[in-house]
Amino acid sequence: MRPVFSAAAVFLVSLGLSAPLWAGKRVDVNAELRLLELGQTPPRHIPGASFRVAVFTFEDPDGTGLGDKAAALVERAILTGHSASSLGVLRYEGDLSPRQPGDLGYFDKVERVVASQGVALAVWGRIARSRGELVVDTYAQVPSPAVESRFTWRLRMPHGMGGEQLLARLRPNRFAVQRLQLPLGAAEAIRSAAQRLDELRGSPADSAAIVGRLPKEQVYTLLRREGDWVFLQVRGGPGGWARMPSCPGECGGFLNAATFAGGLIGYQERGSAPPELPGLTPEARAVRDQLLALDGLNDPELIGQSIDLMKRWSSPVLTSSGAGTGSQAPRLPPGAAAAANAAAMARVSGLLMQGFNEAYERTRPELESLRQAVREGRLKPPVGVPEGPGALRENGLQSLSPLDIGLIYDRTAVDREELRAIAFQLVDAALLDPRNPELLQNIAVLFRGAGDAERAAKADRLAQSAGR
């Protein structure tokens, strides 16, 4: 259970000062879009929160009337099931569907709205009717600034091999988290579950009197929990108990999408990947495994697992589908090129860890003179040294200071032919994702490290034009 917030914390929040808080706000998305169209920037909502998540009304092409309800459930599930120490959840209400050919689609409109808010994650979805069922798709998108600041991994090559960085970014950053098929009867369950969320009661019981409702455009702060209830305090308004989100029967699985999304926020703060949950899409599982693999880049114990994990996502898999004409070519997993990139980085990291031991033996006789050169300013101290070799030290290379590690690392070499082979594999991956600039840049770095200047220059040019 979360610690109870003090009145002082609420006071600080109300003053707009930065403090730990868990808060939510309902926002009119069309009002925000109008401001943006006028060239104005909407005010930042819940500015005191370290992390902000935006949840948008689900697209509702068949007019089920459940778009806002589904969003309300996701919003509250993230707010109450969060693992971040300071979180603001914005629930944007209003339809963002394209109205005419050429209108921005949902993902692009969402991107536009969240750009002014600096949110770490946006969630939305779509509810449609199909052959007597409700199909509920939930999507997540990590805005580009959040990808850049929180979902980017770097591996600097030793100076002896060019000193350039290999780079990986989370891809896809727009993906379906869950596709759920529910009986049409589940619509009523979603409707009534969502309705209860905005009712504030005098005590944590269904029988307690309703003392207020959550208003639009007002921040409400989660102050405490009790069983299936949370106490929400509206800024400058009433406080009361609201039910934790729950969806009875078959719609219960819907909340797994929110749990996964909350896990992505938890990852941004603590670095632990979202939990493995039933019913998630291959895209969501690919994202989760990418996080696990890339976080293992610097860990000698995990590097093998990282390589295996990413190999699985980068290799085509045979599928049973394929009715009709056409070759039965294996199906590509989602994010296959990004997984190949992560696998390549893991392989290079592994080679560098192996090479570090050798470099240590070679460098040891001159280590003192190198230290001296650094002290006297004749040699720049190494910066941006990966943690992998440091971790290796605990496994045998004793008594090395961070400076020693850096000096040895920059004298580490790996077999050029191995680098070349990895680069060629990345070229094959890039053929499936040629707009991925980091992939192309990594190819250039690897070819340069392997001494193939011509291919490196060509990859550089392709990377430049992919970023244009």
Add this chain to the structure above:
Amino acid sequence: MHLFLSYAREHQATADAIVLRLRQAGHDVFFDKDDLPPAESYDNQIRQALKDSDGLVFLISPESVAHGRYTLTELGFARERWRNPSGRVLPVMIAPTPYSDIPEYLKAVTVLEPKGNVVAEAAAGAERLGGRSRLRRWAIAAVVLALVVVGGVAAWRVWGPRPGPTRQARGAVSDLTTEAAVAGATVEIRCGVEALAEGVTDDAGKFDLAFASCGEPATLSVKHDQYTQQSRPVPADQAETAVALLPKALGACVIKNAQGVVVGHFRPPLSGSDTGGDLAGRIAEALTYDVLTVIQTLNLPPALQPRFLACDEAKPRSVDFAAGYARALGADAFLVGSVEPADGAFNVRAFVGDAFQLFKPPLPSVTVGVALNDPAVARLAPEMHGAILTAVARGYAERRMFRECVDVAVAAERLIGRRTPALDQTLARCQDGTGLAGLRKGS
């Protein structure tokens, strides 16, 4: 004049059209940076190209002024070249862009905001580039020209006008969508404002007109009350001219300056059952929901995303004309179909034709047993989405946007769950176009 064109790849099609227009006007335009030789660094080659230029045309769009884009690097090189952009730099707003996002260097000169034809206005604006030295050259040229004109008029008077030799203009007029001959179309040959000859196409759509050569390129224009008018130069070599006319009813269905898919007429059941109306509109809307979402997950910029346009007026006599309709309407793919009663419900039969002969005959799909008041009736099967995406991918390839083509083709493959021959062919062509093949082992 040497011109440098700076633009974001998302607006490649507009850039291509402007370059074509400028080159037709005799200018040398540097713009295809993907073709740079590998000898030097990319930056140096761009910088040198700007040094060699008399002016820069900068296509402003949200993408071209976005932080980190290479277009801003090019602008930096331009600033090194011309500290004062006046007379040297022409910023052209080709997509709505917040004024605050436009770099100050560009705002220092008047930003051209085309009111009509972007390509024509941008090309006309570029004509005015070149700075003071160019103005001086123009002034000298104007004086020389004036002298030549005066001399020419004098010579004209002395030797008098001579009628030009007789020429023939012959050809055939057809319907762009069905390729059927169009009889009764008025064909006119003009020289400037002067009409030289006029005739009417016969039952086979043929025309054959004789006219006196007027010393400048003659124009042939074809009019018909059911078709949009078309004009073009009369070929100098007297070759036969094939003119394909777009039916006027389809004028509003043409996709301009973008990629897209047109959903044509879906024939309702002969029983007269209520279909809920506007099936084409509902299918176009469903495609916007379903296919556009797939494309957006690829992070394709909005300007590059395809449009889905309903056009109930597009009623081909046979599904075999679907490809012709796609070409005529500037669409990558064209859908048409029918609704038929079956066992108390309805089957919705749809066909996808495309502008590139990928699906020949058009690809069919049937959604069986649907109630017509059910919104799901407008949803197409995943393989239809896959086929549409394959055609859209091929459309990118035709515009030399090979990377986007690969992305969309891979998405189509994931959607269909296998590689169709059309997809194989499209993907191979696009991967080849990316230039990545040159990095492969053994290449």
